[in-house]
Amino acid sequence: MQNTFVAAALAALVGAAVAVAATATGLTTLGAGVGKKMVRATIYLDQVGGDCYINTDPQTLEAFKKETVEWSIIDRCGVTLAADVAIEFANENPLEPSCVARGKKKIRCTLKPGVAVGSYKYLVKGGTALPEDPELEIVQ
Numbered sequence: 001m002q003n004t005f006v007a008a009a010l011a012a013l014v015g016a017a018v019a020v021a022a023t024a025t026g027l028t029t030l031g032a033g034v035g036k037k038m039v040r041a042t043i044y045l046d047q048v049g050g051d052c053y054i055n056t057d058p059q060t061l062e063a064f065k066k067e068t069v070e071w072s073i074i075d076r077c078g079v080t081l082a083a084d085v086a087i088e089f090a091n092e093n094p095l096e097p098s099c100v101a102r103g104k105k106k107i108r109c110t111l112k113p114g115v116a117v118g119s120y121k122y123l124v125k126g127g128t129a130l131p132e133d134p135e136l137e138i139v140q
Contacts, residue, residue, distance in 0.1 A: 038067060038069070039062065039067055039069055044056070044076070053130050054085075066111065067110070071107045080127075086125050096109055
């Protein structure tokens, strides 16, 4: 009987430690999306046949005002050996003017203050890869 209590106490202690570690590293799922400060997308550069294609996931990235947007770049074509991947907005750019929207591994930008709610189409380009045009959707 005493072993059962010791095992239960140990399990509770381990569970509490895991919960604290998950919270500290941002891995919690409880209340996900509430008060988030960063949204993420992934830009894939993949070889298909003889061509390199860009695919962004998700195709429509939703962000709240005052958030930071981060695009991770996964290059399976070797494009970033010679050139950066760049993000260019078709019309109005919702990103902070000081943001350098190009990189080899990651692009991270904050939204400009007072950015209007709406949909912003952008072009993802990189070297000889065929470009893609996903959207950044700004919501309240």
